[in-house]
Amino acid sequence: MMPLDEMYREIILDHYRSPRGRKPLPEANVTAEGHNPSCGDDIKLEIELKDNILQDVHVDCKGCAISVASGSMLAETVKGKTFAEVSELSKTIRKMLKGELEETPDNLGDLGALAGVRQFPVRIKCALLAWVTLIEGLDKYSAGHPDGKIVVTSEHDHEHE
Amino acid sequence: MTDMASQTHNDPVTAPPRAVGLDIERVKADFPILTQQINGHRLVYLDSAATSQKPREVINAILEYYRKMNSNIHRGLHTLAERATEAYEATRVHTARFVGGVQPEEIIFTRGTTESINLVAYTWGEQNISKGDEILVSEMEHHANFVPWFELARRKGAIIRKLPITLCGHLDLSEIDTLINEKTKLVAVSHMSNVFGTINPIRDIAAKAHEKGALILADGAQASPHLPIDLRALGVDFYAFSSHKMLGPTGVGVLYGRKELLEAMPPFNFGGEMINQVGFDKVTFADLPNKFEGGTPNIADVIAFEAALSYLEGLGMENVHAHETAITKYALERLSEIQGLEIQGPQDTAERGSAISFTDPDIHPHDISTFLDYKGIAIRAGHHCAQPLMKFLGKVATARASFYIYNDTADVDALVDALREMRRYFGV
Numbered sequence: 001m002m003p004l005d006e007m008y009r010e011i012i013l014d015h016y017r018s019p020r021g022r023k024p025l026p027e028a029n030v031t032a033e034g035h036n037p038s039c040g041d042d043i044k045l046e047i048e049l050k051d052n053i054l055q056d057v058h059v060d061c062k063g064c065a066i067s068v069a070s071g072s073m074l075a076e077t078v079k080g081k082t083f084a085e086v087s088e089l090s091k092t093i094r095k096m097l098k099g100e101l102e103e104t105p106d107n108l109g110d111l112g113a114l115a116g117v118r119q120f121p122v123r124i125k126c127a128l129l130a131w132v133t134l135i136e137g138l139d140k141y142s143a144g145h146p147d148g149k150i151v152v153t154s155e156h157d158h159e160h161e
Numbered sequence: 162m163t164d165m166a167s168q169t170h171n172d173p174v175t176a177p178p179r180a181v182g183l184d185i186e187r188v189k190a191d192f193p194i195l196t197q198q199i200n201g202h203r204l205v206y207l208d209s210a211a212t213s214q215k216p217r218e219v220i221n222a223i224l225e226y227y228r229k230m231n232s233n234i235h236r237g238l239h240t241l242a243e244r245a246t247e248a249y250e251a252t253r254v255h256t257a258r259f260v261g262g263v264q265p266e267e268i269i270f271t272r273g274t275t276e277s278i279n280l281v282a283y284t285w286g287e288q289n290i291s292k293g294d295e296i297l298v299s300e301m302e303h304h305a306n307f308v309p310w311f312e313l314a315r316r317k318g319a320i321i322r323k324l325p326i327t328l329c330g331h332l333d334l335s336e337i338d339t340l341i342n343e344k345t346k347l348v349a350v351s352h353m354s355n356v357f358g359t360i361n362p363i364r365d366i367a368a369k370a371h372e373k374g375a376l377i378l379a380d381g382a383q384a385s386p387h388l389p390i391d392l393r394a395l396g397v398d399f400y401a402f403s404s405h406k407m408l409g410p411t412g413v414g415v416l417y418g419r420k421e422l423l424e425a426m427p428p429f430n431f432g433g434e435m436i437n438q439v440g441f442d443k444v445t446f447a448d449l450p451n452k453f454e455g456g457t458p459n460i461a462d463v464i465a466f467e468a469a470l471s472y473l474e475g476l477g478m479e480n481v482h483a484h485e486t487a488i489t490k491y492a493l494e495r496l497s498e499i500q501g502l503e504i505q506g507p508q509d510t511a512e513r514g515s516a517i518s519f520t521d522p523d524i525h526p527h528d529i530s531t532f533l534d535y536k537g538i539a540i541r542a543g544h545h546c547a548q549p550l551m552k553f554l555g556k557v558a559t560a561r562a563s564f565y566i567y568n569d570t571a572d573v574d575a576l577v578d579a580l581r582e583m584r585r586y587f588g589v
Contacts, residue, residue, distance in 0.1 A: 039543065039557075040551070064525035
């Protein structure tokens with residue numbers, strides 16, 4: 001497979017064409033907004049967090065195929081997981097995108113398709129936008145700022161590396 | 162795919178234009194970088210509005226400088242220093258001639274357009290802008306001609322007024338007589354938009370500004386590589402542009418300022434080179450242009466910039482402009498064959514330069530750029546440092562292809578073919 005096809009796998013394009021998690025979430029109690037100033041990608045997450053478990057997530061992402069697909073996969077994956085589990089998952093995805101994992105873990109499901117992005121370093125931020133926004137939103141919620149607007153910048157991104 | 166699929170790239174809507182006065186094959190051969198392959202394809206460089214490629218003459222001039230005359234300028238009393246000083250000052254004289262014959266001391270070398278504009282904001286602006294004054298800034302400005310004024314206004318309690326744009330990508334001048342008023346101290350406007358490609362009526366706006374006693378600064382970063390420039394005829398007070406967009410090296414910018422304005426302005430960078438006498442009781446500053454060139458300047462690249470000016474003059478700026486008008490016309494026609502593609506800016510090539518911004522209804526500009534790169538085609542995608550303009554368009558980003566002297570109709574065809582293939586690839 002040529003690297004372009006590695007990045008734009010059919011799974012990715014499918015999520016891009018019909019993103020999951022677009023259903024409005026009236027019960028949501030956490031809102032997080034992320035922005036990638038270098039691309040202009042915008043994401044808004046609404047999370048229904050109850051008993052420390054993410055009951056459901058609404059994702060509204062305006063951006064490139066990679067950021068939209070990543071957000072769509074997030075919506076599919078994090079439902080029913082605890083904050084700690086989601087945090088762990090986000091770390092694994094980051095490692096995978098940075099090429100720090102020998103192999104793509106089996107338990108990632110569709111998310112494993114994001115592995116191809118690692119060959120395009122400038123696009124890694126796109127794949128991470130949804131995840132960084134989610135984790136920061138949950139962090140802020142835990143710290144007592146349930147509606148804190150979160151701006152994810154490229155500089156911000158480096159802090160996590 | 163659309164019904165356009167039946168139309169191959171071999172039968173475009175019009176016959177490819179003949180280059181006017183330019184032998185593009187010969188021009189191409191002067192640019193060593195263009196001979197390479199990118200991802201297995203011939204490099205098609207369509208990002209000259211970001212930075213141009215450099216002809217062999219410019220690359221050699223940098224090597225020659227370091228091989229034969231490297232030394233610090235102005236106060237050296239040895240042969241090398243004399244050579245370097247002479248070449249550096251010769252570039253100033255040449256630049257003054259290139260922009261229509263201004264006085265050499267009205268040409269200040271900076272690091273780039275951004276620094277040129279900041280120089281004016283921090284010297285003239287600090288001295289002349291007060292609380293309640295107005296600065297009129299167009300809605301299509303690059304951040305380089307927006308943020309310095311925004312920050313100056315914030316420091317001074319001055320007001321930024323917006324010179325709006327129309328949906329066709331022109332400045333909306335219908336309210337210009339009230340937008341420029343007695344409170345207006347400066348009008349900041351680009352000569353050519355880096356997003357729309359629009360060529361703005363600088364001469365008319367300058368006249369309006371001067372009627373009300375305001376000054377005008379034109380951002381010439383996009384215009385200077387492509388148009389014959391006559392600053393006296395334009396009637397501008399300040400004009401800023403960059404070497405690297407007009408075949409020269411990076412790290413060299415030009416600020417033109419009318420002599421009496423520059424003379425009245427305080428220095429920008431304080432230090433060596435820019436002084437007359439220094440003592441513990443008193444410091445006096447050098448005359449123009451040294452007053453604004455504190456510290457050792459970018460000697461090598463300024464000198465190599467002269468090779469770029471000579472190269473452009475060798476082609477003739479009228480010919481450069483004619484070639485680009487032809488290629489832009491061809492590109493606009495061919496791109497309009499692609500169904501759904503939304504092209505920004507004026508359609509009439511008499512009103513625009515060669516930067517063409519476009520969006521696909523289904524594919525994000527970053528995906529467009531990544532896909533095209535895979536075909537060896539370099540374009541730009543993003544907000545183009547013009548977020549107020551993107552907001553006006555209601556878009557977060559556009560894709561932009563920009564053409565220069567080394568681009569031909571085959572490059573346009575490669576772009577159009579790749580954009581069609583892209584829509585098939587993404588299945589939209």
